[in-house]
Amino acid sequence: MASRVIPVDPFDLVIFGGTGDLARRKILPALFRRYCAGQMQPGTRLIGAARADMSDADYRDFVAQALDEFDTAHGHTADQRAAFLADLHYVTLDAMGDEGWDRLAGLMSRDRIKAYYFSVGPGLFGPLAERLHRHGLADEGARIVVEKPFGRDLDTARALNRTLAQHFDESQIYRIDHYLGKETVQNLMAIRFGNMLFEPLWNSQYVDHIQITVAETVGVGGRGDYYDRAGAMRDMVQNHLMQLLCLIAMEPPAKFDPSAVRDEKLKVIRALDPVAPAQIVRGQYRADGDKPGYLEHVGNPASTTESFVALKAHISNWRWAGTPFYLRTGKRLRARTSEIAVVFKEAPHSIFGAEAGRHRNILTIRLQPNEGIDLDVTIKEPGPGGMRLVDVPLDMTFTEALGPDAEDVPDAYERLIMDVIRGNQTLFMRGDEVEAAWAWTDPIIADWEAAGTDPVLYDSGSAGPEEALALMHRDGRRWREIRT
Incomplete structure (x- = not known):
């Protein structure tokens, strides 16, 4: 009984906090496994964004090291690995300022699904959402993925919900729980x-x-x-x-x-x-x-x-x-x-x-x-x-x-990231x-x-x-x- 893989259309995925521990351990290896499974089509762009000063080549080296350490996939070829790394880009970006946002906007397509993974502390959720909106990156095809903790209590959760709702519809917000x-x-x-x-x-x-x-x-x-x-x-x-x-x-x-x-x-x-x-x-x-x-x-x-x-x-x-x-x-x-x-x-x-x-x-x-x-x-x-x-x-x-x-x-991250691209919110918190x-x-x-x-x-x-x-x-x- 072979598992069935349904490819998704090419998409753009930006990982804010793209040099962080979660990206290195979970998100990037999960994307590589989906790539090797044939679920990600040619033309898909994966963009890491963080404050560290890196070139595209530097980031590809960083991701290659992460795959060496944390990828559990078997049977992929050297050509698959090289092709995956070639689809990676990097933007040096300040979540609280203006640096890097124009370059990010220039990389994004206007006619495809755009997913923004907030692999950062909750204090940056609001600033990121606001800047995505300001730079025209929060259109109808945009989706944001928000990691826990989603607030510290009821008051902070309500405030965060209000902030995100100013820039994104609830149907565009994916609050992820990997369980x-x-x-x-x-x-x-x-x-x-x-x-x-x-x-x-x-x-x-x-x-x-x-x-x-x-x-x-x-x-x-x-x-x-x-x-x-x-x-x-x-x-x-x-x-x-x-x-x-x-x-x-x-x-x-x-x-x-x-x-x-x-x-x-x-x-x-x-x-x-x-x-x-x-x-x-x-x-x-x-x-x-x-x-x-x-x-x-x-x-x-x-x-x-x-x-x-x-x-x-x-x-x-x-x-x-x-x-x-x-x-x-x-x-x-x-x-x-x-x-x-x-x-x-x-x-x-x-x-x-x-x-x-x-x-x-x-x-x-x-x-x-x-x-x-x-x-x-x-x-x-x-x-x-x-x-x-x-x-x-x-x-x-x-x-x-x-x-x-x-x-x-x-694994959980593979499935949930692909659900974001497909627009399926069943396994995400409202x-x-x-x-x-x-x-x-x-x-x-x-x-x-x-x-x-x-x-x-x-x-x-x-x-x-x-x-x-x-x-x-x-x-x-x-x-x-x-x-x-």
Whole structure:
């Protein structure tokens, strides 16, 4: 089953922050892989723009080094690589001034799609949008891609939305969350709405609870300055985990259409109950032997910023009333894993007696590192000696089920960038959706700031604070193990 690649018409893509870490690690390798796959037509122009003084040749050397370090594609030829690099241009540009804008305008075509990737800090979003408009680069064929963080709270998100709306229509704004580009996340919608098996059971009558986990083994690393101002709640829960929650909980849209899908996601956010302080745990990883802790990483010995969050949320609507959603994310945990676990209720009566034990069906959607889907089912344990029950997974690991084609599945950035060019906003956040997420998040942050409590400490390489385990235990439940 060969994957089908549909070429897109030639386009112009400008990467503001074209020499930055995100461009080097993710954006440029993603574009190269799409080029090698045949999705980008001859004549497409890729333009890096940043303050560094470079020529086109210098930038091509820079990108070649980035591909050497971060490209994971296999099977491309030297001719493909040379042709890709030849399509690259560079403009030395001042986002806050006038330098370079006339040259950029001279490079852009007037009769094709123009995408502007804001791979810069949010403080430059407004100035970039204003200058694109001033120099005639914000016409109907223009689209802007905005990286998180999209605001720091509701007020700043609203202000940023207003600024961008002065120069671009909402249909031209693509607020990117790379989690939504993952193959398994999109498969979540296919599983729910493409199979009669699951959708009738997808409600509080049959689902006991849902767990969403995004665990990382790394610390804050070189992001200490940003992270200490943001914390896990702003950096992960308000966007990544919120988006996963919306997809797992939303009602079936009338059709697979950007507006319809995002309308249903917005309803989920607006139906979320406030989270009481007793239903949230904040943690901070501590030093472990010769491994520095969070305080050492951020260089702020008085920091009370959290590197871990676990919380219990409820959605007040007919489908999910009474079903808790447990969310957790953290750094320096035991293993790198992202998964959604839908834990179904036990059978109302066991004909096998108490000695058979308690058993539940669990549907697990694994987002990383080994993408796939498991469904735990209860069967008889093989062998004589009575009816002994055991839970076994029906495993659909993509690389095993789909064969070599699964290895060639585009990564999140590849898919999302091509969606921008195609004009498909389904997997991007809408302005009102972002504001609704902040409206739910802000009171949670305000509550703990008012209380003045410090995050609880946890060991690096653990599953997080003991208090997070208690959050589940007092409900008679337990977190799924964070496995290596």
